[in-house]
Amino acid sequence: MKKHNFNAGPSILPQEVLLKASEAVMDYNNSGLSVIEISHRSKDFVEIMEKARALALELLGLEGKGYKALFLQGGASTQFLMVALNLLEKRAGYLNSGTWAAKAIKEAKIYDDIYEVASSANANYNYIPKGYDIPSDYDYFHFTTNNTIFGTQMKSFPKCDIPMVCDMSSDIFSRAIDYSQFDLIYAGAQKNLGAAGTTLVVIKEDVLGKVSRKIPSMMDYKMHISKGSMFNTPPVFAVYTSMLTLEWLKNLGGVAAIEKENEKKASLMYSEIDLNPLFKGFATKEDRSTMNATFTLENENLKETFETMLKEGGINGINGHRSVGGYRASMYNALPLDSVKALVEIMSELESKA
Numbered sequence: 001m002k003k004h005n006f007n008a009g010p011s012i013l014p015q016e017v018l019l020k021a022s023e024a025v026m027d028y029n030n031s032g033l034s035v036i037e038i039s040h041r042s043k044d045f046v047e048i049m050e051k052a053r054a055l056a057l058e059l060l061g062l063e064g065k066g067y068k069a070l071f072l073q074g075g076a077s078t079q080f081l082m083v084a085l086n087l088l089e090k091r092a093g094y095l096n097s098g099t100w101a102a103k104a105i106k107e108a109k110i111y112d113d114i115y116e117v118a119s120s121a122n123a124n125y126n127y128i129p130k131g132y133d134i135p136s137d138y139d140y141f142h143f144t145t146n147n148t149i150f151g152t153q154m155k156s157f158p159k160c161d162i163p164m165v166c167d168m169s170s171d172i173f174s175r176a177i178d179y180s181q182f183d184l185i186y187a188g189a190q191k192n193l194g195a196a197g198t199t200l201v202v203i204k205e206d207v208l209g210k211v212s213r214k215i216p217s218m219m220d221y222k223m224h225i226s227k228g229s230m231f232n233t234p235p236v237f238a239v240y241t242s243m244l245t246l247e248w249l250k251n252l253g254g255v256a257a258i259e260k261e262n263e264k265k266a267s268l269m270y271s272e273i274d275l276n277p278l279f280k281g282f283a284t285k286e287d288r289s290t291m292n293a294t295f296t297l298e299n300e301n302l303k304e305t306f307e308t309m310l311k312e313g314g315i316n317g318i319n320g321h322r323s324v325g326g327y328r329a330s331m332y333n334a335l336p337l338d339s340v341k342a343l344v345e346i347m348s349e350l351e352s353k354a
Ligand code: PMP
Pocket: 009, 074, 075, 076, 077, 078, 100, 144, 146, 147, 148, 149, 167, 168, 169, 170, 188
């Protein structure tokens, strides 16, 4: 039986993507070769890479606006470092809204003093800090649009005159916003994009080339751009699955269409959390993420019963992160509404048993 997959990442991918990817692993387009056993310089693979790069820009509404898309390696964690290497000259401002934001700050601090514009660490990151100032003479402002662990999501973005850099690992392609307000976006593939192993980086080219340091080639965005995202051997399977997911999303109607689905799933999930007295939401209501819903079970005595019911119902991957505890239902683009219905049914059945 196929499980309801609420994993936080690596996480659910569209069935159609899994099917096409598994066929291509055996035989890519009747070529007699697997997609993972052909040269990355072959016409077939170059086409895949170019299509993935173009679709990423198209779906974000960034085509023809001076942006380049790259599929790099080393996870979003390497971007914490690359951003600083490529953009940090004097000082940068960072919003500390969660564990990943704090890790980004730690890496950037290797190069310079980082100014934390605001932090929600004192409340175990259960809200998004607001109402802070961003100094206009800084090199850039860095923030995390969706805090995967804590289930908080930025619903609006500050206006600032300096480049805006964001970690969008867990909510990229999930909603229709003006992506051109950001100058650099990065996101690990393993949530809304494809197999783990690649990180999408979308950069407005004119923010590059402004630092005085020498940048090692593998860390240099300009180098990757000049080589068409093929400076070295790319993670071919992760790029291929990303391309398939982007095609799937385009056929569905793009980010505006998937946003509607994501809203339906999130509102179903949160109304159960709010109405069912057995459960309590972790994140502040106004900052609740449409991608990751975090909640706790108030009565510990029901834990075993609840978890048996989850298991029997085929609900997979909803254990909370250790720093929050409780549960986390990740509802990425590929998760069907029916999976949320199945989870919510179990939660309300537990209430009737209690
Ligand atoms: N940023 C966010 C928001 C994340 O959720 C994660 C991983 N879950 C990371 C960064 C780190 O990504 P990676 O494991 O690809 O380095």
